[in-house]
Amino acid sequence: MYMAVNELAGKRLLVIRSSRDQDKFLNMSKAAGIDVKHVPIIDIxxxxxxxxxxxxxxxxxxxxxxxxxxxxxxxxxxxxxxxxxxxxxxxxxxxxxxxxxxxxxxxxxxxxxxxxxxxxxxxxxxxxxxxxxxxxxxxxxxxxxxxxxxxxxxxxxxxxxxxxxxxxxxVNQQQVEKAWEQLHNIDYLVAHSGELMRAMGPVAKITRFIRDNKFSVIVPSQRVAEIAHQLGYSSIIVSDNALPESMYEALQKGI
Missing domain, CATH: 3.40.50.10090 (Rossmann fold)
Known part of the structure; x- marks a missing residue:
């Protein structure tokens, strides 16, 4: 059984995929009272x-x-x-x-x-x-x-x-650095692809940005989870797929 919307309120989420019209995952997260930071790190x-x-x-x-x-x-x-x-x-x-x-x-x-x-x-x-x-x-x-x-x-x-x-x-390196600067102040990093995980870089490279913060990474598949693991991320939540509802469900399960 998933947590009620009010239990999601105040959680801090960093989403790094490219901007798109009517991003349902972002809209669902914001509607639940989640503090959503969207920092697209790859330009289209x-x-x-x-x-x-x-x-x-x-x-x-x-x-x-x-x-x-x-x-x-x-x-x-x-x-x-x-x-x-x-x-x-x-x-x-x-x-x-x-x-x-x-x-x-x-x-x-x-x-x-x-x-x-x-x-x-x-x-x-x-x-x-x-x-x-x-x-x-x-x-x-x-x-x-x-x-x-x-x-x-x-x-x-x-x-x-x-x-x-x-x-x-x-990869927009300036945006990547902006995303790094958020890592000390989030509960979840959402990476919709392996390419996004690689762009964020290995944990060893960005430890100074993470500080002592503990956050989980939400990914859409086991394949992307393996990439995250190889990069040094330890707390990984795997969604069934990249659909907005599935990624949101994975977020609920992880709280």
Whole structure:
């Protein structure tokens, strides 16, 4: 049984992922009376003017499956799709990693598939359409330099896969230092990805900022938990996935 909202009030939370419209996790936390500090440490820099990006958008009808890995990818892609494809190609099947990205895309294409219980790459790969994607042409809309698991696994299953990199994720060192300065005065650090954990750096490097404070790290998967552990974080709470409700539930369990 989870703690009542008033027992969450006053807890101190540091969230470090990039800003997004209508961040449900932040809104839920604030509504519970939690002292939320949001310090985005990775900048999202669109590269939608790149000629290669526009060329791939124009050739969208040559693909069987389109996968959007993030809200940022969906948002940037929609602007380009409106120019080249006011209506999506009829045969195109669209997939997302998470529910929020699916909701963003639905005004453009009504049928969007996503893993409902396991909102990550592994969950997407469990969908029936990806069990035997032999000879399917797949385009993955993403930010550059992410995990290669999705591409590699689809290729191993017989698909032909291309990337369309719509943005770059760049660590903002000034913001990282601002986040470090909060570490002595928080109860929880929320890191939605391994990339965010690595950007924060190893505990040994930031001990002077932590001082004697004891805080827990909330992460969306066992994979990210392992990264946090390798970096020296000892108190780690693992959510079922990165969905806002699941991350909030993990926060409740940890109090």
């Amino acid at each position: 820099n669109p590269i939608s003017n790149d000629a290669r990006v526009r060329q791939k958008i124009q050739l969208l009808n040559e693909f069987d499956y389109a996968i959007f890995v993030s809200v940022h990818a969906g948002k940037i892609a929609l602007e380009l799709l409106d120019e080249s494809w006011p209506k999506p190609p009829e045969a195109l099947r669209v997939f997302t990693i998470g529910r929020q990205t699916a909701a963003l895309l639905r005004p453009y294409i009504s049928s969007v598939r996503y893993p409902e219980s396991n909102a990550d790459t592994e969950g997407l790969l469990e969908l029936p359409e990806f069990q035997n994607p032999k000879n399917k042409n797949v385009i993955i809309f993403r930010g550059g330099h992410g995990r290669e698991t999705l591409r590699d696994e689809l290729i191993s299953r017989g698909a032909r896969v291309e990337y369309c990199d719509l943005y770059q994720r760049v």
